[in-house]
Amino acid sequence: MPIIEMHMLEGRTVEQKHRVAAAVTKAVSESLNCSPETVRILITEHGSEEFYVAGLTKSQRAALQEQGQ
Amino acid sequence: MPIIEMHMLEGRTVEQKHRVAAAVTKAVSESLNCSPETVRILITEHGSEEFYVAGLTKSQRAALQEQGQ
Amino acid sequence: MPIIEMHMLEGRTVEQKHRVAAAVTKAVSESLNCSPETVRILITEHGSEEFYVAGLTKSQRAALQEQGQ
Amino acid sequence: MPIIEMHMLEGRTVEQKHRVAAAVTKAVSESLNCSPETVRILITEHGSEEFYVAGLTKSQRAALQEQGQ
Amino acid sequence: MPIIEMHMLEGRTVEQKHRVAAAVTKAVSESLNCSPETVRILITEHGSEEFYVAGLTKSQRAALQEQGQ
Amino acid sequence: MPIIEMHMLEGRTVEQKHRVAAAVTKAVSESLNCSPETVRILITEHGSEEFYVAGLTKSQRAALQEQGQ
Numbered sequence: 209m210p211i212i213e214m215h216m217l218e219g220r221t222v223e224q225k226h227r228v229a230a231a232v233t234k235a236v237s238e239s240l241n242c243s244p245e246t247v248r249i250l251i252t253e254h255g256s257e258e259f260y261v262a263g264l265t266k267s268q269r270a271a272l273q274e275q276g277q
Numbered sequence: 278m279p280i281i282e283m284h285m286l287e288g289r290t291v292e293q294k295h296r297v298a299a300a301v302t303k304a305v306s307e308s309l310n311c312s313p314e315t316v317r318i319l320i321t322e323h324g325s326e327e328f329y330v331a332g333l334t335k336s337q338r339a340a341l342q343e344q345g346q
Numbered sequence: 347m348p349i350i351e352m353h354m355l356e357g358r359t360v361e362q363k364h365r366v367a368a369a370v371t372k373a374v375s376e377s378l379n380c381s382p383e384t385v386r387i388l389i390t391e392h393g394s395e396e397f398y399v400a401g402l403t404k405s406q407r408a409a410l411q412e413q414g415q
Numbered sequence: 416m417p418i419i420e421m422h423m424l425e426g427r428t429v430e431q432k433h434r435v436a437a438a439v440t441k442a443v444s445e446s447l448n449c450s451p452e453t454v455r456i457l458i459t460e461h462g463s464e465e466f467y468v469a470g471l472t473k474s475q476r477a478a479l480q481e482q483g484q
Numbered sequence: 485m486p487i488i489e490m491h492m493l494e495g496r497t498v499e500q501k502h503r504v505a506a507a508v509t510k511a512v513s514e515s516l517n518c519s520p521e522t523v524r525i526l527i528t529e530h531g532s533e534e535f536y537v538a539g540l541t542k543s544q545r546a547a548l549q550e551q552g553q
Numbered sequence: 554m555p556i557i558e559m560h561m562l563e564g565r566t567v568e569q570k571h572r573v574a575a576a577v578t579k580a581v582s583e584s585l586n587c588s589p590e591t592v593r594i595l596i597t598e599h600g601s602e603e604f605y606v607a608g609l610t611k612s613q614r615a616a617l618q619e620q621g622q
Contacts, residue, residue, distance in 0.1 A: 509608030
């Protein structure tokens with residue numbers, strides 16, 4: 209360990225995934241004083257219809273705001 | 278929080294996902310007395326070959342039942 | 347399925363857990379039109395030092411607000 | 416329960432998934448002395464750009480080794 | 485990978501945990517033809533009030549059955 | 554999102570948890586160019602008997618090495 213599962217919305221580039229995985233590994237190993245080799249990262253992507261805040265997707269929320277609600 | 282991860286078989290429509298996310302958000306906020314804005318829902322879909330009960334997929338189980346086992 | 351993992355802060359009563367599990371099961375089975383018997387719910391509790399928004403716990407955030415930051 | 420989530424790299428065949436699910440179900444039910452019917456397995460697949468050890472994917476690591484680093 | 489998270493009810497002995505982890509590691513490495521060294525297992529325990537089938541805990545269900553419901 | 558679940562062995566201090574959560578939030582928001590307010594971190598702790606590599610806990614592995622295996 210540590211084993212880190214990162215839930216993200218679909219759409220990030222391979223380059224962004226590489227960058228965030230390297231940055232998080234560095235952050236974890238430095239702040240927990242453990243070897244980078246012990247840090248594993250899993251990225252799990254979710255489509256735009258698979259993430260909800262207050263029961264709404266981002267686009268549902270934007271549509272409501274447009275209707276002035 | 279609460280943060281809720283819902284594992285479901287692939288195949289639900291966008292409309293069903295919207296409906297279940299709204300219904301679960303309402304159920305959680307009312308029963309835990311917390312604001313809907315604090316409730317996040319992640320849907321993680323699994324293919325039919327990625328969910329097993331007693332070591333069998335739904336179609337493996339159906340095939341066995343057809344063979345009378 | 348569906349299998350639902352609910353991440354919540356420690357401190358809810360048994361009665362609240364019973365109530366939210368029953369309400370979420372009803373919400374899921376009605377909105378996805380599946381039998382309640384297929385719905386499994388796992389509650390995973392986290393201590394107050396195990397949940398962060400913008401890198402801060404609830405109490406860290408409250409302390410900053412008190413200092414007018 | 417037990418409910419088991421298996422994170423794996425994309426690319427296994429359906430036959431391999433069937434085999435590992437049956438083998439793990441048997442291993443769990445025998446070692447925990449519980450009925451196979453109580454054992455549920457979820458397989459979550461990750462693309463090659465979604466799994467990192469020491470901040471690197473398998474192919475990034477191979478490229479570095481080729482460069483003699 | 486594979487990384488395997490096993491959700492189980494509290495109450496298993498250390499010996500049972502050792503036994504199931506060894507058995508699942510063997511089952512996975514043999515059926516997926518991967519080295520045991522690549523197999524990581526996380527056990528996450530849940531209290532009896534943290535696992536629900538059809539909205540009920542095991543003891544709620546037993547109580548209902550006693551009342552003949 | 555992103556929502557990040559960090560699995561760690563029990564035993565880290567509150568200060569270490571604060572430090573790693575702040576560092577990971579910074580790493581994620583900078584590398585994915587998203588606001589820190591959108592980054593949520595869940596820490597899930599596991600006891601020493603709940604994490605296995607190649608079917609062994611850290612202490613089982615150390616015991617085997619002592620016996621020269």
